[in-house]
Amino acid sequence: xxxxxxxxxxxxxxxxxxxxxxxxxxxxxxxxxxxxxxxxxxxxxxxxxxxxxxxxxxxxxxxxxxxxxxxxxxxxxxxxxxxxxxxxxxxxxxxxxxxxxxxxxxxxxxxxxxxxxxxxxxxxxxxxxxxxxxxxxxxxxxxxxxxxxxxxxxxxxxxxxxxxxxxxxxxxxxxxxxxxxxxxxxxxxxxxxxxxxxxxxxxxxxxxxxxxxxxxxxxxxxxxxxxxxxxxxxxxxxxxxxxxxxxxxxxxxxxxxxxxxxxxxxxxxxxxxxxxxxxxxxxxxxxxxxxxxxxxxxxxxxxxxxxxxxxxxxxxxxxxxxxxxxxxxxxx
Numbered sequence: 001x002x003x004x005x006x007x008x009x010x011x012x013x014x015x016x017x018x019x020x021x022x023x024x025x026x027x028x029x030x031x032x033x034x035x036x037x038x039x040x041x042x043x044x045x046x047x048x049x050x051x052x053x054x055x056x057x058x059x060x061x062x063x064x065x066x067x068x069x070x071x072x073x074x075x076x077x078x079x080x081x082x083x084x085x086x087x088x089x090x091x092x093x094x095x096x097x098x099x100x101x102x103x104x105x106x107x108x109x110x111x112x113x114x115x116x117x118x119x120x121x122x123x124x125x126x127x128x129x130x131x132x133x134x135x136x137x138x139x140x141x142x143x144x145x146x147x148x149x150x151x152x153x154x155x156x157x158x159x160x161x162x163x164x165x166x167x168x169x170x171x172x173x174x175x176x177x178x179x180x181x182x183x184x185x186x187x188x189x190x191x192x193x194x195x196x197x198x199x200x201x202x203x204x205x206x207x208x209x210x211x212x213x214x215x216x217x218x219x220x221x222x223x224x225x226x227x228x229x230x231x232x233x234x235x236x237x238x239x240x241x242x243x244x245x246x247x248x249x250x251x252x253x254x255x256x257x258x259x260x261x262x263x264x265x266x267x268x269x270x271x272x273x274x275x276x277x278x279x280x281x282x283x284x285x286x287x288x289x290x291x292x293x294x295x296x297x298x299x300x301x302x303x304x305x306x307x308x309x310x311x312x313x314x315x316x317x318x319x320x321x322x323x324x325x326x327x328x329x330x331x332x
Contacts, residue, residue, distance in 0.1 A: 006092050007032060007039075007043075008047075011026055011041065012061070012067065013067055015059060015064060016065065016067060018061060021060065022057065025058070026058075026059070041053075047119055047135050048135070048220070048223050049137070050063065062220070063218040066246070068118065068247055068251060070088045073252050073255070074088050076249055076252035077252050084111050084112055085111070085114070086107045086112065087113045088113065090115075093119040094115075094119075095120065095121050096120055097120065097212060098210050100115055101143070101144045102198055106200075106206060109147060109206060110263075111146055112146070112262075113143065114143040114144075116139065116140060134220070138214060138215060138217050138219075139193075139215040139254075140213075141212070141214075141215075142210055142212045143211050143255060143259075144210050144211075145209050145259070146206060146207075147262075148266075149205065149206060151265055151266055153306065153308060156304075156306075156308025157199075157308075158182055158196075158197045159182060159277050159304065160264075160265050161183075161197065161213075161258060161261065162277065162280075163179070163277050163280070164260070164273075165213060165258070166276070168256070168258075174242060175240075176240065177192060179277060180282040181281070182310070182328075183197075184282075185215075186235075187235050189233060190233040191233065192215065192237070193214055194214050195211065195212065197209060198210045211258060215237070216236035217242075218236055218238045219235075219238075261273070278303055281301075283328065284301060285300065285302070290312055297319060299312040
């Protein structure tokens with residue numbers, strides 16, 4: 001029920017149309033005091049939401065987005081995908097959507113759950129880096145998938161998911177996105193999104209994976225500066241021409257593409273994705289610095305192999321780097 005939702009979520013919902021709303025109206029609609037509304041607005045601002053106050057007129061949110069809704073997302077899935085859905089939910093706040101799904105019991109093979117959150121207190125990127133995303137300005141999505149058995153080349157799963165997300169974006173009319181090994185979606189060197197995969201498997205038995213996807217939709221200038229302070233340049237869908245992006249539709253497209261992709265992966269492995277990945281490879285032919293436990297390696301990126309390993313031509317010969325062991329950046 002809406003009355004059970006956090007007040008900051010209820011206030012955001014009322015402001016999500018981008019119009020001015022008087023504090024008295026917000027208080028009346030939520031059944032709380034003006035002071036409680038003010039505190040909720042401050043909570044939203046602290047979380048990174050651009051809540052603007054206009055004297056004697058009220059509050060509004062710049063570049064507001066609708067809240068994610070599990071019912072709308074499920075209804076937007078093709079019937080063949082919806083029949084594989086076990087459970088879907090959209091919450092306001094949690095520590096980590098990936099962690100929440102990793103704690104669940106696996107369902108039957110070929111089924112999936114999904115979970116989104118507007119706020120993550122422990123959202124993670126690769127190598128445990130924090131993922132910064134204010135409420136409703138990004139997509140923080142996790143979905144689980146149950147393989148009957150661990151597929152071949154599991155290390156390439158994140159690359160296959162990258163292709164699936166790219167397919168979904170292309171269906172939505174988003175162009176110019178490339179894939180940066182091993183798990184980033186980038187536009188001319190700026191990060192649009194990232195992928196984090198976690199696996200729970202038994203020897204010779206079923207495999208339960210959780211796929212986490214973070215996607216920037218509308219970044220304010222403050223958040224963009226905060227992200228750049230971590231060493232990453234960021235870009236969002238709005239900068240790519242997606243105005244008033246329907247996040248529910250975007251999530252549904254990504255879920256549909258990934259579920260179809262996991263079925264492909266189970267049958268054909270990474271070979272079903274390799275050509276598309278190579279066509280979108282952001283590092284191909286670039287001079288790169290690979291930072292591994294043994295130190296930095298400089299060379300020319302020359303694509304990936306069938307296992308999803310990055311291949312780098314160095315002065316001492318061709319070297320392979322496996323996802324999860326290294327980080328990669330363009331050499332200066």
